[in-house]
Amino acid sequence: MKGTSPSRVIRAVAWYGIEVPRWEVRSLINSLVLWKGKAMRIVTIGIDLAKNVFAVHGVDAAGKAVLVRPTVPRAKLLELIAALPPCLVGMEACSGAHHWAREFQKFGHTVRLIAPKFVTPYRLSGKRGKNDAADAAAICEAITRPSMRFVPIKSIEQQGQLLVHRARQGFIEQRTATLNRIRGLLSELGIVLPLKAAVVRREALARLEDLPGWANTVIGDLLSEVTRLDERVAQYDQHIRAMARQSAEAQRLMQLSGVGEITATALLSTIGNGRDFKCGRQLCAWLGLVPGQYSSGGKQRLGRITKAGDPYLRSLLVLGARAVLAAAKNKSDPISRWATALAQRRGYWKAVVAIAAKNARMCWAVLSRGEDFRLPT
Known part of the structure; x- marks a missing residue:
């Protein structure tokens, strides 16, 4: 406040038992308002x-x-x-x-x-x-709004585990980019390869000796880079495997069909015990696995899934759901029977998203309750 001496401000701050650094004396005139001898906190x-x-x-x-x-x-x-x-x-x-x-x-x-x-x-x-x-x-x-939603604060351990996932995903993206670069460069020489990564590696290596001049050197270096990235991804897969072995919560999550080491550790690193969500459906909505609403005038209109939230977690759950649906035809448990019937009734992709959403809700139940997964009978 203009006209207030620094000594009065220091006394006012002392009422709260705060140690005031010297550099902050002048700015403390702005941090506390002295009105009729009282400090406004x-x-x-x-x-x-x-x-x-x-x-x-x-x-x-x-x-x-x-x-x-x-x-x-x-x-x-x-x-x-x-x-x-x-x-x-x-x-x-x-x-x-x-x-x-x-x-x-x-x-x-x-x-x-x-x-x-x-x-x-x-x-x-x-x-x-x-x-x-x-x-x-x-x-x-x-932040003072009573209905505001907040982001949970991650621990240093959670952030460390997330770094492993981010680094691994970065190596995968670099590998994909390098393979696409090989395809693009070979197409300039009249060699058109399909999209499948294994075919690109095999065909590029088979044609390497026939490439002229510097083309042989460049494609050879790029293939070596792909091999190096394969080794890095495998190394980080081992890190994630070790993280899953050391975590009791991850072991509980891995009891669910379609939830492996990568999905379990990624979920734990991102949402912790899951208690920041009131129910499993809130987790599904946060992951973007629920249909978007376009309702008005009392008429309900549901569109495609929102794809909100963390795309990495959502992609892992969807990939796991595809594995569940592929294996469901050979199983007779309630979830497999439900998944097979849903795919026949509504189509493959809707069934995959529904399985991913169900898995997300079951993951929330396992984490929030701290119990092992029990298959419904």
Whole structure:
């Protein structure tokens, strides 16, 4: 507040038992409002995350802005938050958000992560007035809404396991890109190969000696790169296999048909115990395995699946569902009989999505209850 001496601010902060860094004395005039000798406490803070410079917006219980810092250096952010009394801190769920959330929780703050798409409606300046300070203010407002949905904060172990999955998927994408590059280069020489990866490898290797000049060198190097990526994918498959062996929850999930080591560890790394979802259908909706609604005027219209949420998890569940449907014809358990009848009645792909959705709901039940899977009779 203008005209307030730093000593009065330090005394006010001392009422809360906060140790104040020297560099923060001047900014604390903005962080606490002294009105008739009383300090108005900051209760909610919104932080717009970035790589080097952050924006901080704090309000009191009445919703009045009492801490506005458009530019906070990365090295000073932790000191600033540590100097404040325990309050509600909100951030967008973006790169580095889970790390900062864990750090802020150590100081007694309640941290909420929010999807960026839910912040946009609360930006008063609209789309044309987007900046870091406006985003921080919008985050501060959005996290106070009683009906807002938040992103669970991941532990460092969960993030470490997710890194294994992300790296493995990256190697697979590089391998696919390299095989497509081989097909494209050979087509320039009049050699057209089919899409199947195994055929591309076999045919390219068989024709390698007949390629002229530098073409032989280039295609040979690309085939060597594919072999190297195969080895990397196999190595990360072993990492995932070890993760699954060491986790009792993963072993429970793998009792379900269509859920293997990769799907089980990916689910655990992403949703933890699953208790952030009230029911299995919420998990299905988050994964985009439910039909989109276009209802109006009392008439219900259901379209194709929304494909919202994590595409990696959804693809794993769908691949597992295809394996379940392929093996269902030789089994007589209730789920296999249901899957076979559904495929005959509604078609292959609708049956696959239905099986994936059912598996997602059963995975939620296993994780949230902490029980082994029991096949219905």
